Amino acid sequence: xSGTITIDQKQLPINGEDNLLELIRKASVDLPAFCYHFELSxxxxxxxxxxxxxxxxxIASCSTPPADGMVIRxxxxxxxxxxxxxxxxxxxxxxxxxTICERSGQCRLQELTLRFGIDNIxxxxxxxxxxxxxxxxxLVRDPNKCVLCGNCVRNCSEIQGIGVLxxxxxxxxxRVMPAxxxxxxxxxxxxxxxCIQACPTAALTIKFEIDSVWAALSDPHKRVIVQTAPAVxxxxxxxxxxxxxxISTGKMVAALRRLGFHEVYDTCFAADLTAxxxxxxxxxxxxxxxxLPQFTSCCPAWVKYAEHFHSxxxxxxxxxxxxxxxxxxxxxxxxxxxxxxSPQDIFVVSVMPCTAKKFEAKRPEFxxxxxxxxxxxxxxxxxxxxxxxxxIVFEELEDDSxxxxxxxxxxxxxxxxxxxxxxxxxxxxxxxKLSGKRPAVDFAFTPVEGFPNVNxxxxxxGDGAIRIATVHTLGAAKKLIAALRTGELSYHLxxxxxxxxxxxxxxxxxxxxxxxxxxxxxxxxxxADKLQQIRAPQDNLFIKEVYQRWLEQPGSxxxxxxxxxxxxxxxxxxGQFIPVVAAERPVVDIKVxxxxxxxxxxxxxxxxxxxxxxxxxxxxxxxxxxxxxxLEQCDRGPSVVIDGHLLEGVSEERLPAIFEEMVVKNLx
Amino acid sequence: MSTEQQIQVxxxxxxxxxxxxxxxxxxxxxxxxxxxxxxxxxAVQEEYRYLPEEVLTYIATALDLSPATVFGVATFxxxxxxxxxxxxxxxxxxxxxxxxxxxxxxxxAICRKYDLTEGRLTTPxxxxxxxxxxxxxxxxxxxxxxxxxxxxxxxxxxxxxxIVDKLANREEKEE
Numbered sequence: 001x002s003g004t005i006t007i008d009q010k011q012l013p014i015n016g017e018d019n020l021l022e023l024i025r026k027a028s029v030d031l032p033a034f035c036y037h038f039e040l041s042x043x044x045x046x047x048x049x050x051x052x053x054x055x056x057x058x059i060a061s062c063s064t065p066p067a068d069g070m071v072i073r074x075x076x077x078x079x080x081x082x083x084x085x086x087x088x089x090x091x092x093x094x095x096x097x098x099t100i101c102e103r104s105g106q107c108r109l110q111e112l113t114l115r116f117g118i119d120n121i122x123x124x125x126x127x128x129x130x131x132x133x134x135x136x137x138x139l140v141r142d143p144n145k146c147v148l149c150g151n152c153v154r155n156c157s158e159i160q161g162i163g164v165l166x167x168x169x170x171x172x173x174x175r176v177m178p179a180x181x182x183x184x185x186x187x188x189x190x191x192x193x194x195c196i197q198a199c200p201t202a203a204l205t206i207k208f209e210i211d212s213v214w215a216a217l218s219d220p221h222k223r224v225i226v227q228t229a230p231a232v233x234x235x236x237x238x239x240x241x242x243x244x245x246x247i248s249t250g251k252m253v254a255a256l257r258r259l260g261f262h263e264v265y266d267t268c269f270a271a272d273l274t275a276x277x278x279x280x281x282x283x284x285x286x287x288x289x290x291x292l293p294q295f296t297s298c299c300p301a302w303v304k305y306a307e308h309f310h311s312x313x314x315x316x317x318x319x320x321x322x323x324x325x326x327x328x329x330x331x332x333x334x335x336x337x338x339x340x341x342s343p344q345d346i347f348v349v350s351v352m353p354c355t356a357k358k359f360e361a362k363r364p365e366f367x368x369x370x371x372x373x374x375x376x377x378x379x380x381x382x383x384x385x386x387x388x389x390x391x392i393v394f395e396e397l398e399d400d401s402x403x404x405x406x407x408x409x410x411x412x413x414x415x416x417x418x419x420x421x422x423x424x425x426x427x428x429x430x431x432x433k434l435s436g437k438r439p440a441v442d443f444a445f446t447p448v449e450g451f452p453n454v455n456x457x458x459x460x461x462g463d464g465a466i467r468i469a470t471v472h473t474l475g476a477a478k479k480l481i482a483a484l485r486t487g488e489l490s491y492h493l494x495x496x497x498x499x500x501x502x503x504x505x506x507x508x509x510x511x512x513x514x515x516x517x518x519x520x521x522x523x524x525x526x527x528a529d530k531l532q533q534i535r536a537p538q539d540n541l542f543i544k545e546v547y548q549r550w551l552e553q554p555g556s557x558x559x560x561x562x563x564x565x566x567x568x569x570x571x572x573x574x575g576q577f578i579p580v581v582a583a584e585r586p587v588v589d590i591k592v593x594x595x596x597x598x599x600x601x602x603x604x605x606x607x608x609x610x611x612x613x614x615x616x617x618x619x620x621x622x623x624x625x626x627x628x629x630x631l632e633q634c635d636r637g638p639s640v641v642i643d644g645h646l647l648e649g650v651s652e653e654r655l656p657a658i659f660e661e662m663v664v665k666n667l668x
Numbered sequence: 669m670s671t672e673q674q675i676q677v678x679x680x681x682x683x684x685x686x687x688x689x690x691x692x693x694x695x696x697x698x699x700x701x702x703x704x705x706x707x708x709x710x711a712v713q714e715e716y717r718y719l720p721e722e723v724l725t726y727i728a729t730a731l732d733l734s735p736a737t738v739f740g741v742a743t744f745x746x747x748x749x750x751x752x753x754x755x756x757x758x759x760x761x762x763x764x765x766x767x768x769x770x771x772x773x774x775x776x777a778i779c780r781k782y783d784l785t786e787g788r789l790t791t792p793x794x795x796x797x798x799x800x801x802x803x804x805x806x807x808x809x810x811x812x813x814x815x816x817x818x819x820x821x822x823x824x825x826x827x828x829x830x831i832v833d834k835l836a837n838r839e840e841k842e843e
Contacts, residue, residue: 163734168743179728179735180721187735573735578722579684596729604692611685627688629725 003068008075018042020061020072021049029074032083032112034200035149036062038514039500040158046149047086048112052076084116092123094201095144101202106511108200109147126172136184137362138191138355138507139207146176146203152195159500161475162305164189176203179573188308188572190474192301192498193355193507206355206508209376210386216347216375217260223339224347226261227327227406228252230268231353231417231503232380234524238510238517239384240394245520247528250399255387256351257400266402267350268409270327271416272537273546274298275425277563278320280554283430286466286492291316293469293484293491296422298322300360301498303567305474310481311569311597319564323416324350324357325366326563327406328373333562334550343371350377353417353506356498365565379508405542411532413540418502418522419472420445420455423495427459427468428536434461439536445470448489453500454480456491470495472502571595571629580607581614581625588619588663591628591641598637602652603627606638609652613659622667690715691723695730703731705741709748717757718749754790754797756835760828761812763803771811775800777825778832795839796832 003014007027017023019042024031034046044063051061054071058079061072073079090109098104133141150167153176157163164187168177178187195204216222237248256264282294297303297318306313321329328350332343350357354377360366361374378386387394402408412428415421424442431439445455448469453476459466469491471477477496483489499505504521505512512518529535537543551559572595580592592598592607607627614623628641636648642662650658694711698704708727713719719742728735742748760766760775778784778798782791790797806812809821813828820831 157734157737163736166734166736166740168736168740170744170746177736179725179739572729573721573725578688578720578726580688582684594726594729599726599729608689611689625685627722627726629722 006071014066020064020066023066037151040154088121090147091121093127102205103202133183137359140205145201151198155194155198159473161478190301190304191356191359196507206379210382212376222347223262225263226349227265227267228351232351234521235509244517245524251397254397254400258392263403265406267324268413269406270323271413272540272543274323275429275537276554278318279426279429293494296495299497301356302496307570314567321565329562332368332373343368347375350374351383353380353503353509355507408542410537410540411529411535412537415529418504418525419497420470423468423470432536432538467491468493472497474498577626577628583621583624586624587622589624591626593639594627595629601637603638605652609655687715717753754794756796758798759814760800761804762800765807766811769810774825774828777829781829
């Protein structure tokens with residue numbers, strides 16, 4: 001669309017803008033909106049961005065395309081009155097305890113209330129307080145703070161391709177919630193926290209773990225060790241009015257010491273270790289041609305996503321734990337012993353840009369002698385909160401540096417925080433290992449046509465080549481996985497990060513309102529890499545030392561026990577079954593999984609066949625048959641459980657024999 | 669297990685298999701480009717008499733939708749029920765014509781007799797569910813009561829209670 005448009009008596013050219021709102025904001029008018037988000041589809045729900053057009057009357061500017069000759073007024077008495085009424089209506093049902101609200105000062109509703117000078121709400125509160133959902137390890141959902149803009153709904157479905165949240169009910173009773181009003185902990189939420197970033201109020205917030213950290217810091221019997229993720233250093237400064245992407249490592253370390261942490265380490269060191277392990281694992285698979293493409297496993301939101309939706313890929317996931325879990329395991333398993341401490345005496349805190357890491361740290365497999373390898377995960381935002389609470393003037397801190405040995409990292413470890421970083425680290429390690437030479441250059445990643453957020457690079461090795469893809473956001477990953485299945489695309493290594501651009505825009509990072517901050521943070525990460533003279537993990541002396549002292553070599557048995565893990569399928573929604581044959585006096589109990597993967601593998605046919613067999617043998621009053629949702633064995637479905645015995649890969653042909661053996665014989 | 673619980677599960681006992689197979693037929697009929705979630709939900713509700721959570725999840729799985737989206741559609745429309753309904757569905761029309769003919773006094777009479785209140789409109793033995801509807805298009809017969817598809821016109825509160833009583837007695841005898 002081209003032409004000109006008049007906005008508040010000012011002429012403006014149309015330059016391919018999708019909607020009027022974009023154009024109006026370019027005219028330096030900050031038109032208010034809740035549901036308009038820079039990377040989501042236009043929704044037109046909140047009506048705050050209404051404008052008056054000469055011929056069309058009142059229109060929502062976010063969902064109206066600009067047309068030549070439009071004459072727009074953004075502020076008239078009637079528009080002002082309408083906007084105020086909308087705000088008043090939103091406020092009427094809103095939990096207005098701003099003083100104790102986590103988002104106070106960063107809340108769009110609060111900001112607009114102030115801006116429009118609303119000092120009285122004419123409407124009474126009509127709704128009783130609804131319960132907060134605090135069961136998830138990653139986030140808290142408070143329906144009393146929701147303004148129904150739908151940003152979280154669209155973010156989860158459009159960006160992440162999951163759709164955990166949606167609108168339910170109607171009219172005055174409309175709420176945003178997971179399926180059946182369940183808790184986020186009971187559904188397929190991966191905990192990425194992108195909905196927190198999209199929420200204009202405090203309806204979705206980070207699950208805070210600050211209290212447990214303060215408690216540990218004041219416990220004289222605990223040695224409190226902290227590690228900070230790569231992406232924290234390029235964003236923490238923003239919480240203290242710093243520029244996005246500015247590296248504040250020195251001040252951050254100084255602040256952590258002032259807070260009372262005994263030892264301050266860098267997760268980038270552990271990222272070097274991850275690169276060593278993951279490369280060894282990859283080269284082994286590459287040579288054997290097994291379980292390819294290998295998918296990276298540093299992103300816990302992606303790992304949980306794969307467990308929920310792609311059980312068939314679990315063997316292809318790298319078995320490497322994510323970097324902070326690797327360091328946690330080293331600290332609890334080896335370092336504690338060397339220091340004459342038990343794992344319980346050490347309290348490990350990870351400062352992460354991420355909310356999904358909070359869930360990851362609570363996985364039962366990540367423990368040493370019953371003590372979690374990482375005791376608490378706090379987000380960048382929570383660290384900023386702690387710094388402020390203690391009254392530390394961040395800007396005036398003198399730079400400090402990490403402790404050794406776990407505080408030194410190569411450039412490769414530093415760049416784990418943005419999309420492409422992990423692959424680059426693996427490429428550097430692999431080239432070094434294969435050629436014995438220090439990698440001189442980085443391979444440029446080029447966008448893959450038709451696949452947004454997917455980039456690829458081809459690394460020549462010997463006679464062949466290693467094909468590597470990076471993808472960020474789970475929606476894009478979903479599309480890539482589909483193309484890998486059909487053979488449209490083919491790679492040896494696929495790096496997946498759940499958040500847009502990677503960890504730099506994780507759910508626990510300071511809030512951003514446009515793509516620019518994201519770009520600057522990535523820029524900051526690249527700069528941090530270049531500042532290191534040592535670019536490849538093999539050259540990191542302290543990595544060598546760790547292998548010499550404890551881990552032997554990459555991929556060794558002890559490295560596997562300490563640094564690697566396994567994955568399990570997860571169901572989408574908790575606790576459901578459908579009765580198919582319900583016996584009056586059941587003797588044998590049969591459950592057939594109808595979860596997504598088993599359904600695709602033909603579990604319905606299995607049910608039909610079983611029902612027919614039960615009928616044929618006249619056992620309807622003695623055999624219970626249920627369709628159940630997910631036995632969490634998705635990679636080997638269809639799964640059937642007969643009286644507690646799990647059978648995998650049950651085909652219809654095998655059923656008569658199984659039925660005879662396990663059901664009929666037991667009944668005779 | 670108490671008698672009450674036994675009665676509650678008994679409908680699915682008798683029909684589980686047929687219902688589940690029918691559910692799959694309904695989904696199969698609706699696949700392809702023109703699949704329509706609402707049509708599926710309507711047909712499935714006809715089969716199960718309400719929309720059980722696990723059935724909604726199953727439909728979401730089969731249609732590659734998120735369960736939250738299916739739940740959203742099912743809760744948006746008043747025609748869908750996520751609560752099990754009684755064997756007899758007693759519908760009182762409360763459209764304008766029926767309302768002015770005092771349809772709510774019919775409703776209230778049944779509530780009183782069977783101890784039903786807002787939020788608990790199904791009898792504990794799962795025999796009756798009472799509901800209102802905004803106009804069934806039979807305004808000439810106002811006030812109107814419909815029980816499982818059978819329409820009773822110009823009904824008085826006393827007559828309505830008598831009809832429901834009769835059905836209750838018949839069930840008792842059969843048991």
